Amino acid sequence: MERRNLGRTGLRVSRLGLGTMTWTRDTDEAEAAEQLKTFVDAGGTLVDTADLYGDGAAEHLLARLMDGLVPRSELVIATRAGASTGPGTRGAAAAGGSSRSALLAALDASLRRLGTDHVDLWQVPAFDPATPTEETMHALDLAVASGRARYAGVAGYCGWQLAKAATWQLAAPGRVPLAATQLEYSLLQRGAEREALPAALDAGIGLLASSPLGRGVLTGKYRHGIPQDSRGSSPHLAGYVQPYLGERSRRIVDALSTAADGLASSSLAVALSWVRDRPGVAAAIVGARTATQLHTALSVEALTLPDEIRGALDDISAPVRRYPDQDWNEL
Template sequence: MEQRHLGRTGLRVSRIGLGTLTWGRDTDEHDAAEQLKTFWDAGGTLVDTADVYGGGEAEHLLGRLVDSLVPREDLVIATKAGSVPDPYRRFDGSRGHLLAALDASLERLGTDYVDLWQIHAFDTVTPLEETMQAMDLAVSSGRVRYAGVSNFSGWQLAKAATWQLASPGVRTRLASTQMEYSLLQRGVEREVLPAALDLGVGLLPSSPLGRGVLTGKYRTGTPSDSRGASEVLAPFVEPYLDDAASRIVDAVATAADGLATTALHVALAWVRDRPGVVAPVVGARNAQQLTEALSVETLSLPDEICQALDDVSAPVHRYPDQDWSTL
């Protein structure tokens, strides 16, 4: 699998990442092991998790599988910290919480460092410089090799990345931002992606298949074994089952028919090759699903197909996003 640099750093990652959101909850150790081995055999390196996935069990699972199944040095392990199970405060970017969360993640993962540590979301209560200082301390201690953020808006990303760049060699450059991005969710193109491109931050798209909807599996109903039929994940899928999404899914299916491939491949290739994108993070139910996704490696969409998909899924960007010099 092709390797790409993560942002303006020396870290290289596979251009498809393996997500572990359901590990320890819907994905048991047997299925997780099959997925990890399949991913590694295909040349995949980037494995994305978080301290809250499965209540910490996703990290436990990954830690048990590393070395016993896949050499640690062959993986780029990315995890996150900052989400908290508190209804009154969903995110905690304080130095104390983040560094304690990192230590707990390392223990669950059974490793003394993570390759990429991401702040899970912006904390509106904690001063940003305190959050960034925790990141710098984690890197300087050797527990973290590279750092990034997740779910930051455009101005939040720009503020954080610029703060870090203000003292090169002292503060840690942001390597990445992880955001939802697909043909069904192109909101990052408004401000986040331009900021990332300008500041040399690589984008790691989550839910690149539109929470599974872009595969076409929901065109005639909700399959009983799908996330849309899951009590936990149905609310996650439901927003993308409206008429607007259906038109985009139909266009993807038409493109797939014309290229003699699958809707999954078309949707994944589209987001994988967007400007600024480094590696879409794919979550699969089993190794068979993952194998299908990874087989997109040889597909590049023709320009006319990309343009047609761009047109049918184009978000409405008006003032102040229009290029007024062309009007």
């Protein structure tokens, strides 16, 4: 699998990442082990997790798999800290938002669960308006300076928040430049293009695209209803999928299916290829429920979309933009 530099850093990551959100909840240990082995055998390196996933259980599971299945040295581990509302340290971190104390405590807890002395990429999970940006960024500096994290990033920041944080980190020697920002990005969700992605490109920050398959909708599985074994029928994920089941989504999914037929490929592969190769994207994070689903997603490595098909998908999925994006003459 091709590897890319993460933003303007020397850290190289596989251009597809393995997401672990379903681990221990919808994906059991045996299935997770098969996923990780399949991913690494395909040349994948980037594994994305968070203290929120399974209330820390996903990190525990990854530690067990590194202990007996895949060596730690073969993986680029990215985690996010402070997002969980569960008991213990994770709950304390959530209560403290993105304060320096809460974030560093959450990082230490993640390292204990992961069974490692460092993560390759540590990310602030969300912008916290109650904590000064400089304090949150100082936590990143301390994490890297202490060796507990090799690189730092953020997740869920909008354009002005990302620009503010990135500028602060570049304003004085000794601060750690942001390597990555993680946002949802797909043919169904192109909001990142309004401000966050331009800010990332300008600052040399790599985008980790989460939910590149539109929460599963872009696979085409929902074209004729909601399958019983899908996220859309899951008690805890139905609300996550529902916003992408409207008329606009159906038009995009139909166009995607037409493109896939023309390429003798699948809707999944075409949608994933579109995201993976967008300007500024360092990696697309694939969160599969089963190893079979992951294997299908990994087949996208052989696919590069022709310009005509990419342009057609750009047009059909173009978000509605008004002032200040449009020229006055277009209003």
